[in-house]
Amino acid sequence: MKIVIIGNGMVSYKFCEKIISKLSAQAAEIVVFGEEPRPAYDRVHLSEFFAGKTADDLLMAPADWYASNHITLHLGDPVQQIDRNTKTVHSYKGITEAYDYLVIATGSSAFVPPIPGVDKKGVFIYRTIEDLELMRDYAPKAKRGVVIGGGLLGLEAAKALLDLGISDTHVIEFAPRLMPRQIDESGSRILEQQLKQLGLQVHTNKNTSEVIGEDTITGLQFADESILEADMLVISAGIKPRDELAKLSGLETGHRGGIVVNEYLQTTDPEIYAIGECALYHGMIYGLVAPGYEMAEVVATHIAGEAQQKTFTGFDMSTKLKLIGVDVASFGDPFVPAETSRSIVFEDTMKGVYKRISITNDGKYLLGGILIGDADAYNMLLQTSKNKVILPPNPEDVLLGARGGSQEAGPGVLGLPDDAIICSCESVSKGAICTAVEAGNETLDAVKKCTKAGTCCGGCTPMVKDLITGTMKAQGKYIRNVICEHFAYSRQELYDLIRIKDVRSFDEALDHYGHGDGCEVCKPVVASIMASLWNDMILDKGNDVVQDSNDRFLANIQKGGTYSVVPRIPGGEITPAKLLVIAQVALKYNLYTKITGGQRIDLFGAHLSDLPDIWEELIAAGFESGHAYGKALRTVKSCVGSTWCRFGLHDSVSFAIQIEERYRGLRAPHKIKSAVSGCIRECAEAQSKDFGIIATEKGWNLYVGGNGGSKPQHAILLAADLDSETCIRYIDRFLMFYIKTADPLTRTATWLNKLDGGITYLRNVLVNDSLGIAEELEKEMQALVDKYKCEWKEVVDNPELRKRFNHFVNAPGAKDPTVKFDTMREQKKAAEWK
């Protein structure tokens, strides 16, 4: 049998994946034609292209995946003609292929409204990676960006403009509110307010009549005579199914576009199927990826002739998204009329949260709803409405959580029926997940591998985790947070055992408390515990091979396999003479230099065998390791403070240096960052750090548990108006308590969020000494401080250790010949990887 697929987008790829799992390479020959120059990529996460992902990162599978699964892939070669009589297709490049079954997955293109002037320079659409590349090249010239379209895609495009550095970005919507198809008026109002706070200008009720400018756009003219100046415009006003080829071939299409299909996704020619955004089922285009995947599954079972035939019967269009940092979700029927339902609304304009659910008049069932600003409950609510789960006696509990008691609201994920779909991308039911767990797949990875749940958007991961724990508990299994198959202990238990038994090497730990050979999970955990306890040289006693790769070579591995070097610059203070040394070293070893976010200088592109020589020169000039490679104290940032600043209350630089030198080299479950600000203006951004200090009239305020990164969180005030000595004692206690009790790779923010009793409990332990351990914590920290040595100095001074910094064991000193650099802005950069 021969199957030809027209189009190579996400749904086409998913169809390939499904059909090869059902038919062997001998049973089916598969040929795919794609219009774009690259294989299928993840269009759902397109905006991440501007947030640092490369086109390759977004690929659904590398080009060689198709070949290794015996799929012929023609890229940059759209099919131009279907000859239904001879059952052949003809491509742009002149290829003719016969088919037994033809699958059209041509997707959609951007709908461009007929506004005069849309052909001007500076006007873009937002659809493909090529569109994004054009936008990226143009954006540096633009000061003000405008997006036409306040729907889902329009807001995505606005996010892209913000990511491109255009801080003055406007959204134009024809309707009176944002996202009119998904959310109600109150929800739109909250969303608009939140987006405005994030710097996005929103104009609703605006009908664009013309794009003005000579050759290049200079602004927009609206029907109400007003004008908005702009030098870049992105049109994202909707999608248009790509049905032109089907139309040409005499297949039935809808009035407003789309290829008409039946419940098997067959077009009016039963040997031709259409799936994804080009297919029109019961008058509806399904513009999301999950229904497209469902269509791919239906067609794959149909063509493979599986005994149990599936049909497509429409799809729930519930969605949850993060738009420019604001959660937006709608589920079930978000617009149930008031006569047939009752609604419960929660609105918090302070926090920008809006939640509305519609329930049946008898209060028994959930019909649908909208969540803005906080959509944590989305999965649960979606399943409750889909599966007609009976609501608790006070239905508002599902929205607000039960109040006045510690019991969880509603029956929870375990109360769902077995056919409840948990992963809607891959259509995995609760029953399938529980069966997999009962069959022995007791970790998230194992369940993912076995059922594919959570492998697409990952939104269902928390529910899958709950199902794993719940199912295991139901089987009477005791759930322990163990490290891995080699150590049946939690990190805290292992920490205590290693301390009591005075274990100094990984092999010893394995002999006493583990079994097997260890793995990439437990090795760094044990190494980190030993470093936190003993502060011995981490490369001694055979422990070098159990360190994470960066710790093993005391440097950060970068693209291409070279390393970066970060000398410690305490508090960000450096003399001109030391700056000169860094410059000389960088020139001598041809290193790319960049100022880091932590007020230090990073030197990139060092060959492994050059590292000891580089450090020898840096150490001779008085530098020491910055531990940028370790789960350890990184940097203590500072503002210039009272020595120069007219607002400064205390000398923040001196205090930052004192703190950085106290905790340098301290290893912990995860990296630790800190900062000291000389006044409440907070120029050092101390509240975004694991521990941060801000000067007050009377002393220092100490904040803990802050975080930047992907989930920013402000640190919480632990104690106020402290003198320097008390402040340091509290930091000693805080860090030591964290080191002793946190799970592996858990930052202080996450640790504090999970800590029973939260900041009140922590304050009781650290400040009021409720556990009576404060003195012990301080002592333990002092012991670590006293044992500090610069590990790079130890390597430089030790010929045996130096020998390990070679790429080839049988050609010492020879550099890896595959390392390649390109040039950019007069410096080198790593060659792009494949």
Added chain:
Amino acid sequence: MSTAISTNTTVEWFYACNVIDVPPNGGVCVKYDDVQIALFRFARRDAWYATQNMCPHRQQMALSRGMTGTHDGEPKVACPFHKKTFSLEDGRCLSDETECSLTTYPVRVENEKVYIGIMQEA
């Protein structure tokens, strides 16, 4: 030194390094003409393995610097770049079934010297 395996393939053993050059329970990279081979020493079970040094995921010469370990007793290595793990027995990727497999090489130790076997078509 060469050993016949079947009628048309022989293994050419080349001297890679001494046992003492390889950290116990770690790996090193061996240069064989223009080929880079990752050599791993499992000291706890006195076993040796060799694979291509290039991780197929991003085509980085890095596996010799990866962390070794076992999964259900099967020896494996984790690439330092993105932690993809590969079986050292047959080279298949353990964390992603769609990922390409590694080429593996036989290893032999005699008189504290380590030899890696390269297949030669007769």
